[in-house]
Amino acid sequence: MIEEITAVWIHYNLTNRTIEHLVIFSTALILAVICGITTGLLLYQRRRLAPPAFLTLNTVQTFPDIALLVLLIPIAGIGTHPTIIACVLYSILPIARNTYTGLASASPELLETGRAMGLSDPEILSLIRFPLAFPLIAGGIRIAIVLTMGIVTLGGIFGAGGLGAPLQTGINLIRPDIIFVAGIWVGILAVVLDGAAGGIESMLKRRFGSW
Amino acid sequence: MVAVELIATPFLQHILLVYTALFVSIALGLPLAILALYYCLLRKVVMAGANLLQAIPTLAVVAIVVPLIGIGFWPAIIAIILRSLLPIVKNTWIGLSSVEPAQIASAEGIGLSEWEIIRYVRIPNAYPAIFAGVKFAAILANSVAILTAMIGSGGLGALVFEGLAGVNMAKMLSGAVPAILIALFFETSLNWMEKRLSPWRRAYL
Numbered sequence: 455m456i457e458e459i460t461a462v463w464i465h466y467n468l469t470n471r472t473i474e475h476l477v478i479f480s481t482a483l484i485l486a487v488i489c490g491i492t493t494g495l496l497l498y499q500r501r502r503l504a505p506p507a508f509l510t511l512n513t514v515q516t517f518p519d520i521a522l523l524v525l526l527i528p529i530a531g532i533g534t535h536p537t538i539i540a541c542v543l544y545s546i547l548p549i550a551r552n553t554y555t556g557l558a559s560a561s562p563e564l565l566e567t568g569r570a571m572g573l574s575d576p577e578i579l580s581l582i583r584f585p586l587a588f589p590l591i592a593g594g595i596r597i598a599i600v601l602t603m604g605i606v607t608l609g610g611i612f613g614a615g616g617l618g619a620p621l622q623t624g625i626n627l628i629r630p631d632i633i634f635v636a637g638i639w640v641g642i643l644a645v646v647l648d649g650a651a652g653g654i655e656s657m658l659k660r661r662f663g664s665w
Numbered sequence: 666m667v668a669v670e671l672i673a674t675p676f677l678q679h680i681l682l683v684y685t686a687l688f689v690s691i692a693l694g695l696p697l698a699i700l701a702l703y704y705c706l707l708r709k710v711v712m713a714g715a716n717l718l719q720a721i722p723t724l725a726v727v728a729i730v731v732p733l734i735g736i737g738f739w740p741a742i743i744a745i746i747l748r749s750l751l752p753i754v755k756n757t758w759i760g761l762s763s764v765e766p767a768q769i770a771s772a773e774g775i776g777l778s779e780w781e782i783i784r785y786v787r788i789p790n791a792y793p794a795i796f797a798g799v800k801f802a803a804i805l806a807n808s809v810a811i812l813t814a815m816i817g818s819g820g821l822g823a824l825v826f827e828g829l830a831g832v833n834m835a836k837m838l839s840g841a842v843p844a845i846l847i848a849l850f851f852e853t854s855l856n857w858m859e860k861r862l863s864p865w866r867r868a869y870l
Contacts, residue, residue: 516848518808519723521841524825527834600720607722608812611829621728625815630732637725648720
């Protein structure tokens with residue numbers, strides 16, 4: 455059993471595949487977090503743009519992921535770049551929507567207190583609204599982590615490498631050993647990352663959620 | 666230009682795949698959610714399972730179905746159900762269980778039976794949550810159904826993967842674009858249906 459696993463692991467170079475996978479994943483996630491929070495903040499400052507922007511992002515969200523990767527081929531080719539672009543396109547919505555909701559729904563009493571203490575508007579945004587929005591933003595990032603993990607794995611079919619590549623080999627050759635080792639390993643990775651994000655989310659909720 | 670008959674068969678296969686999986690998911694999901702109201706253990710299993718399975722990448726789920734069940738149409742259906750059943754159960758349960766206790770109490774007060782409370786109080790109150798779950802599941806099923814072409818389900822995904830293998834952009838697009846249109850159709854039709862069924866509520870965003 456263990457010998458078989460190590461044989462598959464070494465033959466399909468899963469250590470390097472995992473590193474590759476995590477590099478693509480973290481690049482995509484960092485970009486998605488930056489884009490998502492920026493979008494949320496901009497929409498918060500230009501409220502009138504929020505409904506059409508969220509409608510557009512919502513529509514992108516309904517596209518099947520493979521169809522989006524196909525549409526990206528003429529623009530970005532195949533490989534790592536379109537995979538990262540697709541991850542970011544999918545992840546902007548949950549992060550931006552949660553940032554927007556979090557910023558917009560700070561309780562009026564706290565804002566009033568801030569104003570009474572003589573804080574300026576930018577200070578109210580950075581010292582009151584943002585910290586209060588942390589738990590919601592973390593929730594959005596957690597959704598983005600699950601989405602990104604799924605799309606990075608899918609990217610293996612479109613030549614991005616990562617753990618999707620051995621999975622595709624396994625399916626094409628109908629080799630149960632490769633499928634089980636790579637599939638269960640990527641499943642464990644995803645569940646652990648999601649669990650860690652959940653832990654951070656509830657920590658932030660305890661720290662910033664109860665006022 | 667791609668011939669219409671080239672798309673027609675995969676398109677119908679795709680629709681068949683998505684609708685079969687979706688109907689089975691709804692048919693299993695709603696009773697499961699109602700049962701979960703009464704059985705604590707079932708609820709815990711469903712919720713933990715929903716959260717865990719949701720995190721696992723779709724490609725891994727589709728791949729693991731191959732050695733366990735095989736390839737072809739029915740394994741593909743099972744892979745799609747594995748993906749779309751849990752959001753339906755989870756959302757339906759959340760909707761059913763988050764009815765205001767006062768409403769339940771007044772329903773009991775006017776002498777409704779347990780089943781009548783579910784039928785006339787809990788389910789109508791849960792419509793927005795149920796529809797959100799079904800919409801999510803439909804869109805998910807649509808995107809998994811493309812992927813299952815890898816395990817021989819046919820459908821629009823077959824066009825995408827044939828095009829990918831042959832570096833044939835037109836063929837890939839003739840698979841991808843109809844799939845996107847189907848997703849948009851699901852989104853708008855389910856929104857419309859929700860408005861028709863629960864006219865007393867605002868659209869659930």
